[in-house]
Amino acid sequence: MKKKNRRLENVLYELRHNKQAIFAATYLLVIILISIFIVFVNVDPDAIDVTNKLQGPSAAHWFGTDEMGRDYLARVLYGGRVSLLVGVLAMLTSIFLGVSIGMTAGYFGGLVDNILMRLVDIFSSIPWIIMVTVVGLLFKKGLFSIVIVIGLFSWMEIARLVRSEVLSSKEREYVQYAKFIGVNPFSIMIKHVLPAVFPTIITAATAIIASAIMTESSLSFLGLGVQQPMSSWGSLLQSSQQYLQKAPYMAILPGILIILTVYSFNKLGDVLRVFVEPKITAGEKSE
Numbered sequence: 001m002k003k004k005n006r007r008l009e010n011v012l013y014e015l016r017h018n019k020q021a022i023f024a025a026t027y028l029l030v031i032i033l034i035s036i037f038i039v040f041v042n043v044d045p046d047a048i049d050v051t052n053k054l055q056g057p058s059a060a061h062w063f064g065t066d067e068m069g070r071d072y073l074a075r076v077l078y079g080g081r082v083s084l085l086v087g088v089l090a091m092l093t094s095i096f097l098g099v100s101i102g103m104t105a106g107y108f109g110g111l112v113d114n115i116l117m118r119l120v121d122i123f124s125s126i127p128w129i130i131m132v133t134v135v136g137l138l139f140k141k142g143l144f145s146i147v148i149v150i151g152l153f154s155w156m157e158i159a160r161l162v163r164s165e166v167l168s169s170k171e172r173e174y175v176q177y178a179k180f181i182g183v184n185p186f187s188i189m190i191k192h193v194l195p196a197v198f199p200t201i202i203t204a205a206t207a208i209i210a211s212a213i214m215t216e217s218s219l220s221f222l223g224l225g226v227q228q229p230m231s232s233w234g235s236l237l238q239s240s241q242q243y244l245q246k247a248p249y250m251a252i253l254p255g256i257l258i259i260l261t262v263y264s265f266n267k268l269g270d271v272l273r274v275f276v277e278p279k280i281t282a283g284e285k286s287e
Contacts, residue, residue: 020267021267021268021271023267024263024264024265024268024271025264025268025271027260027261028261028268031084034077035080035081035084038077044074045070045071045074045075045078046070047070047071048069048070049065049069049070050068050069051069052065052069053067053068053069054246055069056247063249064247064249064250066250067239067243067247072250072253073253075236076236076253078231079231079232079254080233080257080261082143082226082230083216083217083234083261084261085143086143086147086150086212086226087212087216088209089147090146090147090150090154090208090209090212090215091151091205091208092151093147093148093150093151093152094150094151094155094212095155095158095208096155097151097152097155097159098155098156098157098158098159098161098162099158099159099162099197099201101116101119101155102158102160102162102165102166103162103166103189103194103197104116105117105159105163106162106163106164106166106167106170107166107185107188107193108185109167113163116159117163120156120159123153123155123156126153131152131153142226142227142230143226143230146225149219150215151212154212154215157204158201158204158208161204162197162201165196165200166197169196172196199272202272203269203272204269206265206266206268206272207266207269209265210261210262210265213258213265214258214262216232217232217233217234217258218234220233220235220237220238221234221235233254233255233258234254237251237254240254
């Protein structure tokens with residue numbers, strides 16, 4: 001209990017004294033709240049006004065309008081909801097698969113471990129662009145397919161991390177005792193092994209969200225992600241290509257938000273490493 005309290009104290013110290021961590025946490029809180037409550041604002045991001053297309057920033061449209069005369073700020077804010085939703089859903093899918101396979105491989109070992117780890121190696125060796133093409137042939141392009149692509153093909157690293165943690169955790173005395181008295185293996189994994197690897201899972205989740213947002217942006221930029229009229233930061237970047245000289249603001253705003261969001265999730269992951277790795281003290285990290 002004391003060790004957990006010390007870890008929590010280190011995390012809180014980071015959030016109080018590390019300016020970059022404070023910025024990352026504040027930014028993510030703001031962007032998430034905006035994404036949640038934007039639906040209550042009386043602004044239609046799909047309202048077309050071709051007479052005012054590609055207008056620069058003004059009092060009526062703070063960040064101008066797009067090629068269809070739609071308010072670009074509203075498009076970007078609603079697009080943030082899609083990008084964050086893809087990141088979270090892909091993360092949950094990836095975590096579920098990675099944790100399930102990693103725990104099963106690490107706990108049972110032997111033939112089960114060999115088969116599952118070879119499966120991880122196979123998935124890791126397939127170029128992601130091939131995965132995208134195959135899934136694109138099976139599913140209609142859109143939010144569901146992009147979550148499937150990212151979630152189903154980004155769990156390998158978390159599986160390796162969880163497996164290594166489980167190999168260590170299953171040798172602890174309380175786990176061995178549970179085995180000795182005949183407790184069901186899956187009950188042992190859920191009640192005793194999973195809590196031991198949970199800090200690693202939490203830390204990995206932030207990195208997966210950041211990676212998923214980047215991947216979604218890349219796929220949407222290539223025209224393989226979400227489709228009109230739905231927009232994401234990546235799809236907005238993709239549609240802004242042909243207007244870079246006339247309306248550069250169309251690329252600047254979503255580009256900046258992608259960079260800041262990915263940076264903030266990665267920074268939050270660095271802060272949470274203090275919880276996972278108590279040997280890294282708060283003072284050392286802030287330096």
